[in-house]
Amino acid sequence: MCLAINRLNEVKNNDKKIIFTALLLLTAVIVFNTLMFNYQRPTGEPQSLPVLGDTSELIERLSQALQFKTISTIEREAKDNQSELVKFHQFLAQAFPLVSANLSLTKINDHSLLYYWQGQNSQLKPMMLLAHQDVVPVAQNTLERWQHPPFAGYISDDSVFGRGALDIKSALMGQLEAIESLLATGFKPQRTIYLAYGHDEEIGGSQGAKKIAQHLLAQGVQFEYILDEGGSILENGVIPSINTPVAVIGIAEKGYVSLELTVEATGGHSSMPPPHTAVGILSQAIVNIENHPLPANLTFSAEMFANIGPKMALVQKIIFANMWLTKPLVELILSKSNTTNATIRTTTAVTMVQGSVKDNILPNIATAVVNFRLMPSDSVNFLVSYITDVISDDRVTISIRQDFQPGSAISSTNSLGFKVIEKTIAQIEQDPELVITPYLVVGATDARHYEKLSNNIYRFTFNRYSPASLNQMHGINEQITIKDYIEGVKFYQQLLLNSQ
Numbered sequence: 001m002c003l004a005i006n007r008l009n010e011v012k013n014n015d016k017k018i019i020f021t022a023l024l025l026l027t028a029v030i031v032f033n034t035l036m037f038n039y040q041r042p043t044g045e046p047q048s049l050p051v052l053g054d055t056s057e058l059i060e061r062l063s064q065a066l067q068f069k070t071i072s073t074i075e076r077e078a079k080d081n082q083s084e085l086v087k088f089h090q091f092l093a094q095a096f097p098l099v100s101a102n103l104s105l106t107k108i109n110d111h112s113l114l115y116y117w118q119g120q121n122s123q124l125k126p127m128m129l130l131a132h133q134d135v136v137p138v139a140q141n142t143l144e145r146w147q148h149p150p151f152a153g154y155i156s157d158d159s160v161f162g163r164g165a166l167d168i169k170s171a172l173m174g175q176l177e178a179i180e181s182l183l184a185t186g187f188k189p190q191r192t193i194y195l196a197y198g199h200d201e202e203i204g205g206s207q208g209a210k211k212i213a214q215h216l217l218a219q220g221v222q223f224e225y226i227l228d229e230g231g232s233i234l235e236n237g238v239i240p241s242i243n244t245p246v247a248v249i250g251i252a253e254k255g256y257v258s259l260e261l262t263v264e265a266t267g268g269h270s271s272m273p274p275p276h277t278a279v280g281i282l283s284q285a286i287v288n289i290e291n292h293p294l295p296a297n298l299t300f301s302a303e304m305f306a307n308i309g310p311k312m313a314l315v316q317k318i319i320f321a322n323m324w325l326t327k328p329l330v331e332l333i334l335s336k337s338n339t340t341n342a343t344i345r346t347t348t349a350v351t352m353v354q355g356s357v358k359d360n361i362l363p364n365i366a367t368a369v370v371n372f373r374l375m376p377s378d379s380v381n382f383l384v385s386y387i388t389d390v391i392s393d394d395r396v397t398i399s400i401r402q403d404f405q406p407g408s409a410i411s412s413t414n415s416l417g418f419k420v421i422e423k424t425i426a427q428i429e430q431d432p433e434l435v436i437t438p439y440l441v442v443g444a445t446d447a448r449h450y451e452k453l454s455n456n457i458y459r460f461t462f463n464r465y466s467p468a469s470l471n472q473m474h475g476i477n478e479q480i481t482i483k484d485y486i487e488g489v490k491f492y493q494q495l496l497l498n499s500q
């Protein structure tokens with residue numbers, strides 16, 4: 001008996017030793033991973049860039065560009081917009097005489113612009129910079145909340161105000177300013193450079209970017225890389241838990257699809273209703289959808305979290321440095337913020353609902369529309385089968401709405417294009433705390449129309465966004481600081497020099 005108890009204690013002690021050693025090892029691994037979890041930003045001094053001359057002239061030209069009401073609305077036949085585009089083209093021709101003289105310009109579908117600047121070395125694949133000429137409208141009921149009228153191009157002490165200041169006439173003008181200044185020095189590019197400026201990006205780009213892409217495809221052009229909007233410098237506080245500026249370069253973008261849910265039922269008078277009307281059945285389906293978000297996929301954001309994780313507070317740093325162990329916890333943390341949740345899963349937004357037209361009539365039919373932003377890894381077919389399972393009710397029919405767009409291809413972070421963009425950001429933005437990282441764009445850009453023209457499509461403009469200024473894009477008091485704009489021009493100068 002005594003022997004047996006001793007043996008039992010021995011076994012227990014052995015177990016304890018094993019558990020203790022395992023815990024010690026685990027702690028050591030966690031500590032080691034945390035210590036090794038660092039971000040090394042690329043470094044580099046800016047080259048001596050072409051002199052920009054009197055910056056007030058650059059600012060004046062940006063201000064003028066913002067005064068053209070190149071507004072995209074769903075009623076695309078709006079004649080006003082078309083004549084504003086024509087006027088805008090005339091302005092560009094005069095504002096950039098060297099560009100006009102040295103680059104050839106093709107107008108695609110009347111209003112989109114494609115510039116071509118022939119390189120000296122035909123062995124090098126061309127590169128292309130994108131922007132768009134159009135802007136979103138200004139809601140009439142917000143007009144009085146603008147500090148300065150949205151189409152006046154008002155220049156204050158430190159900023160230029162107007163619709164398009166951030167999205168994205170500043171990039172279009174910045175690119176042309178950079179090229180004009182390079183031409184003034186006699187610069188001749190080795191690599192052929194294209195500039196493509198669609199005129200209807202804000203309503204999908206089907207008449208602009210899509211047509212430009214078809215034109216280039218027909219010519220058989222393939223690009224070393226293409227740079228569009230979609231990423232920028234996010235100041236402290238934009239990404240939750242990060243107290244350092246982060247430059248995000250989009251390497252892929254999410255897709256867009258809306259599903260329509262329909263329930264048909266016997267209508268009639270509401271005085272003797274069944275327990276569930278068509279609206280009731282539909283509501284249950286909606287609740288089920290909202291309660292079952294699509295599965296998280298950390299793959300697309302893994303590189304981003306590897307880069308920004310080291311800048312997090314210690315507890316989060318430990319968690320992100322040990323994803324092999326903490327993945328479920330990471331998913332939970334990221335799911336809690338709408339911003340980060342959108343980067344790890346296909347998101348679900350119930351946006352439209354319709355039932356009966358009168359309070360005392362039972363609905364014959366009830367419909368709802370749910371908008372999803374698809375992860376590049378989730379196909380539309382997968383989505384439909386997932387949602388069918390989640391609803392699990394034959395009375396609800398699901399159909400795919402027109403105009404869906406799958407998620408984009410994913411561009412490499414090892415390509416010449418990515419490396420050049422990353423290096424250029426580091427050269428222009430000297431802040432040693434800056435993190436530069438690839439990321440997944442959650443909105444849609446013109447870039448998706450160009451997928452067949454290059455494997456290397458990136459999304460970045462040299463704009464800075466604070467939590468406050470994020471709302472200015474498509475919002476009230478859209479403005480860009482003079483400092484940011486000038487640095488944006490330098491960014492394009494340096495980028496073009498780096499790309500040779």
Ligand SMILES: [Zn+2]
Pocket residue numbers: 132167168201229
């Ligand atoms: Zn835009």
